[in-house]
Amino acid sequence: MSDNPIFSFRTRAVHAGHGLDPSTGAHATPIYATSTFGYGSAERGERLFAGQEDGYFYSRLSNPTVRAFERKLADLEGLPEAVAFASGMGAVSAICLTLLQPGDEVIFVAPLYGGTTGFLHEVAAKFGVTVHEAADEDALDALVSPKTRLIWVETPTNPRLNIVDLARVARAAQGVGALSVVDNTFSTPALTRPAEHGIDLVMHSATKYLGGHGDAIGGVVAGREDLLTELRLVGLRHVGASLGPFEAYLFLRGMKTxxxxxxxxxxxxxxxxxxxxxxxxxxxxxxxxxxxxxxxxxxxxxxxxxxxxxxxxxxxxxxxxxxxxxxxxxxxxxxxxxxxxxxxxxxxxxxxxxxxxxxxxxxxxxxxxxxxxxxxxxxxxxxxxxxxxxxxxxxxxxxxx
Ligand SMILES: Cc1ncc(COP(=O)(O)O)c(C=O)c1O
The missing domain is CATH 3.90.1150.10 (Aspartate Aminotransferase, domain 1)
Structure with missing residues (x-):
């Protein structure tokens, strides 16, 4: 039912992303504890690896329990696709390592989670990316340029709980052809859906409210299909911070409430x-x-x-x-x-x-x-x-x- 727009947010939180398990009819999404999947024939293996056929072949790239979590989160954010990661920082690093190249500029509205600014200053900067700090969204117009690739914000911000105007951030990014990224960890899609304000990529530390019970570490990014395919094939496949099926199960369970x-x-x-x-x-x-x-x-x-x-x-x-x-x-x-x-x-x-x-x-x-x-x-x-x-x-x- 994940694509059915007539259901309310609360109903989709319970049902979106999964149905009865196709092989057993299990009502709760099973934990697919497997690293690899038999593909049956050499010809099918070739098609799967070439991306010509959808299917599972190795859990670093995709796993049915993880996929259900990705589908639920994408549905709740009102975005077509999502990719899960082993932590919020796994999501942050995958976004940067996939989408940035030397010479690009990133602007963030301060403050961000310390790990995110740490990654931008200590890792992204090492690869020739220039990082600018904006005091608030009003300061963005003076900092954007054709070199700007990402504008990164959180709202409410940690720890002073400042509120950032997302429509304003989206406009600043669109004006120079950059992508806007919102870390929606504090708000969750239950309170704010950044895509409704024109934001391109929405990420979470699922460790926090999505899981909700303090028993699992994970991250996730939602956005347009083309960007998310790139994120899966580069940031997930080559960097390898993949979410495990046990954690995905806990996030699926948490998100229902x-x-x-x-x-x-x-x-x-x-x-x-x-x-x-x-x-x-x-x-x-x-x-x-x-x-x-x-x-x-x-x-x-x-x-x-x-x-x-x-x-x-x-x-x-x-x-x-x-x-x-x-x-x-x-x-x-x-x-x-x-x-x-x-x-x-x-x-x-x-x-x-x-x-x-x-x-x-x-x-x-x-x-x-x-x-x-x-x-x-x-x-x-x-x-x-x-x-x-x-x-x-x-x-x-x-x-x-
Ligand atoms: C807003 C925000 N983003 C990202 C992260 C990083 O997430 P994780 O600890 O799951 O790697 C955190 C962690 O506290 C956070 O608060």
Missing amino acids: LPLRMAAHCEGALALAQAVRGHPALAATLYPGLSDHPGHEVATRQMSGFGGLVSLELGTRAAAMTFVDGLKLFTQAVSLGDVESLTCHPASTTHALLGDEALLRQGVTPGLVRLSVGIEDAADLIDDVLRALDQVPAQPETVSR
């Missing part, structure tokens, strides 16, 4: 942000669903919910550390998007490699804490956060909250 989980994450995060804002220990509460968030208006247009991440500014590193150590229901751990609530202090963990100057430029202040709000009862999460905030000294009178 994606709309329900995202609704619960959004509800909990909004309730939490509203309940804690104005607490004397806080200098700021950052959540795109709050009307005073600078990206609120664009988020209202672009997203059908404001996401499950809330960031809190506590003013100093000591206050931030006291706060996270005081939390009981939130596990101190990197990653996000799990059903369980997680928290981290980005400046000393996920973003530490950026160095002091870039940390400050990108707003990753020593007092900032990121909360990934799980699907527990919001009242329990709010109690936990308020109790931990009460252990932190109040902000100076001069700080406006």
Whole structure:
């Protein structure tokens, strides 16, 4: 049913990408734990290898369980094709190594996930690619040129949860014949479908909300058929960061409840942000669903919910550390998007490699804490956060909250 446009997102999350297993009638998609597939005859083998016939022959390139995950994600993003990878970073590296060549330029709207900027600066740059950092989407027009090949953004951004206007990014890329890439990990297709705003490629760390249960690492890219064929035949085949069928099974299972989980994450995060804002220990509460968030208006247009991440500014590193150590229901751990609530202090963990100057430029202040709000009862999460905030000294009178 994956191509049937009459079904709603919630129905497609359950059904898209798979049906009864053709060989056994199994209702749940089986885990095809096999590296290779017999092709029967030398003639068929030749056709499969030449791409003249569709079929499976080696799981580095394609596997039925993985294929079901790819089809479901493509359907939910409203795009014709998808290719899965062994991790989000596998997806990032495959996009760059497939689509970039020496002399090309990449522009990213800062901040991006540290691994992505690390790949651009430390790997892509080694191969003669020039990388530009834009402070926001308004800065793109001054940086684009005929050499621009990719414009890369995330929204909401990590960890300050800035909102990037995707239609604006798509226009900037189209103006110079570049491709726009959105890392949709934080929003998921349940809340934002970048292709509806003209974006060319949509990628995910499936490790986060797509899986949703913190038990598998994976990545995926969706887009036009020609681009995705290139990505499979170059970025997947030659680089080889292929998703395993066990992980694909977990992502398929997780995605069936994606709309329900995202609704619960959004509800909990909004309730939490509203309940804690104005607490004397806080200098700021950052959540795109709050009307005073600078990206609120664009988020209202672009997203059908404001996401499950809330960031809190506590003013100093000591206050931030006291706060996270005081939390009981939130596990101190990197990653996000799990059903369980997680928290981290980005400046000393996920973003530490950026160095002091870039940390400050990108707003990753020593007092900032990121909360990934799980699907527990919001009242329990709010109690936990308020109790931990009460252990932190109040902000100076001069700080406006
Ligand atoms: C927004 C974003 N993109 C990409 C990645 C990388 O994904 P993975 O850890 O699955 O390689 C992460 C990981 O935290 C992320 O948060």
